[in-house]
Amino acid sequence: MTDDKQKSADEAGWRDAQASRLERDFKAARAEHRHEHAAAFEAWRTEHNRSQSGKEADMTVKTLNDLFIETLKDIYYVEKKLVKTLPKMADKASSDELKEAIRDHLAETETHVQRLEQVFQMLDQKASAKTCEALEGLIREAEETMEEIDDEQTLDAAIISSAQSVEHYEIARYGTLACWAAEIGNSEVAELLEQTLDEEKAADEKLSTIAEDAVNQRAAA
Numbered sequence: 032m033t034d035d036k037q038k039s040a041d042e043a044g045w046r047d048a049q050a051s052r053l054e055r056d057f058k059a060a061r062a063e064h065r066h067e068h069a070a071a072f073e074a075w076r077t078e079h080n081r082s083q084s085g086k087e088a089d090m091t092v093k094t095l096n097d098l099f100i101e102t103l104k105d106i107y108y109v110e111k112k113l114v115k116t117l118p119k120m121a122d123k124a125s126s127d128e129l130k131e132a133i134r135d136h137l138a139e140t141e142t143h144v145q146r147l148e149q150v151f152q153m154l155d156q157k158a159s160a161k162t163c164e165a166l167e168g169l170i171r172e173a174e175e176t177m178e179e180i181d182d183e184q185t186l187d188a189a190i191i192s193s194a195q196s197v198e199h200y201e202i203a204r205y206g207t208l209a210c211w212a213a214e215i216g217n218s219e220v221a222e223l224l225e226q227t228l229d230e231e232k233a234a235d236e237k238l239s240t241i242a243e244d245a246v247n248q249r250a251a252a
């Protein structure tokens with residue numbers, strides 16, 4: 032073999048070795064990622080099952096579909112609870128604009144409850160709610176803050192802030208659920224969830240506008 036031929040054979044061998052090393056590294060990284068993902072899911076499942084034992088439905092979450100149903104139960108609890116909570120918030124608000132926005136969202140929330148019931152039905156599942164500790168915490172915090180405030184404008188600001196915290200929780204939940212529904216291959220369910228997601232986003236934007244208007248009014252006063 033000539034020197035040139037030997038050189039190009041060496042280079043080809045080196046490239047092959049590099050390629051197989053890269054492939055090996057890639058496979059190892061992928062396996063590690065899968066392993067981490069599985070470990071995180073397993074930890075969540077253990078914790079979830081532990082917290083649920085002796086409480087409500089004794090369901091074991093094994094698949095994405097199970098997780099999807101459990102999360103539906105969580106948001107179903109949220110929507111039903113909000114149907115009771117929003118009128119109280121509207122009563123406490125002073126600005127007519129804010130009262131109206133909350134009451135409009137109450138009507139939407141009633142639709143959200145019905146839409147979720149439709150989703151449960153489409154999945155051949157009984158509509159059931161699972162206590163959402165996150166929402167309970169947000170409501171508790173809101174009530175504690177409101178108790179301390181006498182000034183009407185400040186109270187309105189607190190109501191908007193609390194309502195937006197709840198909206199953001201709902202946006203996160205519906206965003207995830209719509210994504211999972213698509214992943215599971217149920218585009219009709221995904222569409223329904225996206226419809227609610229859009230309404231939650233619009234409600235959140237409306238609250239931001241009311242908050243900005245109030246800030247401008249205070250600045251002009």
Ligand SMILES: [Fe+2]
Binds near residue numbers: 227
């Ligand atoms: Fe909602």
